[in-house]
Amino acid sequence: MRISILILAALLLATLLAAPAVADDIVWLKNGDRITGKILKKDGDNLVVKPKFGGEVKIPLKEIRSFNSDRPLEITLTDGREHTGPVEGGADQDVTIREPDDTEFSFADVTRIKDLQDPAVEPDYWTGRIYASLNIEDGNTQKKTYHVDGLVVGRWEHDRLTLEGAYNYGKENGDLTDQDAFGQIKYDYFLTKRFYLLAKSRIKHDKFQDLRYRWSTGPGAGYQWLVKKDSYLFETEGGVNWTREDRDNGERDKGYPSADVTGRGFLMLAEGLRFSGESVWGFSLKSGDTRNFVGRSWIALDVSLIKDLALTAKMIWEYENETPPGIEHNDWQYLIGITWTAF
Numbered sequence: 001m002r003i004s005i006l007i008l009a010a011l012l013l014a015t016l017l018a019a020p021a022v023a024d025d026i027v028w029l030k031n032g033d034r035i036t037g038k039i040l041k042k043d044g045d046n047l048v049v050k051p052k053f054g055g056e057v058k059i060p061l062k063e064i065r066s067f068n069s070d071r072p073l074e075i076t077l078t079d080g081r082e083h084t085g086p087v088e089g090g091a092d093q094d095v096t097i098r099e100p101d102d103t104e105f106s107f108a109d110v111t112r113i114k115d116l117q118d119p120a121v122e123p124d125y126w127t128g129r130i131y132a133s134l135n136i137e138d139g140n141t142q143k144k145t146y147h148v149d150g151l152v153v154g155r156w157e158h159d160r161l162t163l164e165g166a167y168n169y170g171k172e173n174g175d176l177t178d179q180d181a182f183g184q185i186k187y188d189y190f191l192t193k194r195f196y197l198l199a200k201s202r203i204k205h206d207k208f209q210d211l212r213y214r215w216s217t218g219p220g221a222g223y224q225w226l227v228k229k230d231s232y233l234f235e236t237e238g239g240v241n242w243t244r245e246d247r248d249n250g251e252r253d254k255g256y257p258s259a260d261v262t263g264r265g266f267l268m269l270a271e272g273l274r275f276s277g278e279s280v281w282g283f284s285l286k287s288g289d290t291r292n293f294v295g296r297s298w299i300a301l302d303v304s305l306i307k308d309l310a311l312t313a314k315m316i317w318e319y320e321n322e323t324p325p326g327i328e329h330n331d332w333q334y335l336i337g338i339t340w341t342a343f
Contacts, residue, residue, distance in 0.1 A: 024052055025069040027059060035059070039069050039087075042113040061107075076112035077105060087113075126343055128152040131300075131312055133337025145170035145178060147335055160188040160196070168333070180206040182296070194224040198237060207248070209331075210324045214294075216243040216258060216282070226265070234265035241282070247324070256286035272304030295319040302339055312339040 024036040027049055037051035046058040047067070068088040075083045075097065083103055089095030095110060097103040130150045137143040149166035163185055170178030184202035191197065201217035220239020227233050243258040259282065266276035277300065283293035297317045302310040316333040323329055 025049070025067065025071065027067040028065045029059070029063050030065045031063070038071075038115060039067060039073060039113065040115045042110065047113070071115070074112075074114040075110055076114075077109045078111055079109075126152065126154050128342035129339055130342060131314070131337055131339045133312075133314075133335040142174070143170070143172045143177075147333065147337065158190045160190070162186040162188070176207075178208065180204070180208070188222065194227065196222050196224075198222055198239065200239070209320060209327050210248040212246040212248050214243065214245045216241040216260075218242055218258075220260075222262075230268070232265070232267045235263075237262040240285070243282075243284070256284055258282055258284050258286075272310075274302040274304075274310070276300050276302070293321045300339075308341045310339045310341070312337055 025039045027035040027039070027047065029035070035049055035051055035057075037049050040048045040050055040056065042048070043058060045061050047061060047064060048056055048058055050056045066089065070086050072085050073087045075087065075095065077083075083097045083105075085097040085103075087095060087097055089107060094104045095107050128151065130148070132148045133146075135143070135145045146169045147167070149164070151162070151164045153163075154161040165181070165183040167181045168178050170176070182202070182204045184200060186198060186200035188196040188198045198220045199218070200220065201215070203213055203215045205211060205213050218239050218241030220237055222235055222237035224233065224235040227235070238261045239259065241258045241260060242255055244255045260280060262278070262280045264276075264278035266274060268274055277298060279295070279297040281293060281295040286292075295318070298314060300312055300314040302312045304310045312335075314333075314335040314337070316335070318331040320327075320329055320331075
């Protein structure tokens with residue numbers, strides 16, 4: 001019990017402390033005013049800044065005397081060269097990248113300024129993916145297996161809503177060989193561009209593990225370590241839950257505290273080639289039952305065929321540390337199917 005609590009505390013503390021405090025960027029105007037906040041980008045003849053309190057504002061370059069950022073910004077010049085580092089300068093003076101070698105250039109040569117710590121989230125959008133695979137064998141052995149899973153994500157400036165589910169069904173020579181399902185709803189609230197609080201609820205059913213259902217719900221926190229929309233993402237989460245189980249063998253649990261940790265992400269390896277994965281591990285915090293843990297991990301490789309359709313190779317691994325007699329701890333699936341990006 002103590003070890004499990006210490007592990008959970010360490011994971012949550014690491015997530016909570018993941019977003020280090022950084023100094024505000026400062027923009028000095030020619031009229032003497034000063035704006036503190038975050039420099040986001042250069043937009044034409046304007047500098048886009050998000051003040052510490054309030055929404056984004058566009059400041060005409062001709063009104064700026066100088067600016068300073070201790071955070072790394074990406075600067076692109078007219079000749080295509082890119083420099084990254086803390087920046088100071090102004091519209092009427094040279095711009096200096098202070099690290100690593102105090103590079104100087106004219107502000108007139110700057111074509112783009114980009115905030116590297118900005119995940120480039122586009123507010124108010126939805127994404128959805130549906131994956132399906134079918135395996136049919138006919139002859140001496142008649143076998144059919146079906147797998148379908150789906151994911152829908154809604155994203156706003158500070159909010160994210162995720163709905164996901166999966167279902168497996170299989171028969172061999174008329175006998176049922178596989179039947180399980182999984183579902184989750186999760187809400188995230190972003191306190192910063194990368195750090196968020198969450199609330200989730202998930203349920204699982206697996207006939208051949210004698211699991212009528214396992215339901216858990218609870219709060220947590222997460223952090224996006226790497227993120228660029230449509231290019232890459234890596235985020236981790238940790239949380240505590242209240243869990244209930246009901247098994248087909250008559251065992252029923254009134255409920256117990258549990259915890260989980262999650263890592264997920266994707267990476268565009270090349271145009272039309274996408275690698276993604278997720279790993280979720282949960283463990284009991286109930287006294288005397290701290291060795292009970294479960295896990296679900298998957299990886300997938302998508303190869304684009306035509307617009308919105310991809311050929312997908314997928315591997316899924318599910319693990320149950322404590323199972324009824326005669327039931328395997330590990331459950332592996334190797335799938336090839338089609339993914340449809342719905343929107």
